[in-house]
Amino acid sequence: MLNLFVGSAGTCSLASHIALEEAGADYTVTRLDFSKGEQRSTDYLKVNPKGRVPALVTDKGTLTESPAILYYIAQTHPAANLAPADPFDLAKMQAFNSWLCSTVHPNHAHKLRGSRWSDDPAVIEALKIKVPQNVTENFAMIENDYLEGPWVMGKQFTVADCYLYILSTWMEGDGVDVAKFPRVIDHRTRMANRPAVKKVMQAYG
Secondary structure, eight states: OEEEEEOSTTSTHHHHHHHHHHHTOOEEEEEOOGGGTGGGSHHHHHHOTTOOSOEEEETTEEEESHHHHHHHHHHHOGGGOOSOSSHHHHHHHHHHHHHIIIIIHHHHHTTTOGGGTOSOHHHHHHHHHHHHHHHHHHHHHIIIIIOOSSBTTBSSOOHHHHHHHHHHTTTGGGTOOGGGOHHHHHHHHHHHTSHHHHHHHHHTO
């Protein structure tokens, strides 16, 4: 059985949780309390030395990083059809997920975790100031260039939708004017109404 380590409500690890539910996977979830520093505990660092979530424990070992975990879920549950079969389209999905992980998420993280990039309080504050601009620019690209509609990859629902959904729930907190992004918000609304998403979000209260 798969075991997914996650954080609190709203963290990026929920994307993998939603994907597992969409896939109909046999899995369990272990929630870490970040307020108690459980992600840095000796026991968890044995699971994931990075001290981050998500981490997915499989019968072959542990996977980390959302794009890799999402891809693994899609590939090991082919009946759920959560990834494109065409190699080019699959690569496009992977490129999108990688960009969310490498660019959109760090731009969001500058708001609360600037100490990852600098020890200078003035620099940390400057990073916070840039968050609304940077995240707005990211979602403008998603709105205009990446969201094919109705789902990220067009007609096919994929694990990329799970990932985009979670990051899109951060928009207001990042100072983004969501009225500028009707297609993203429509996507977020439709995601929120999916049974798998409702089940997962209810589990986090």
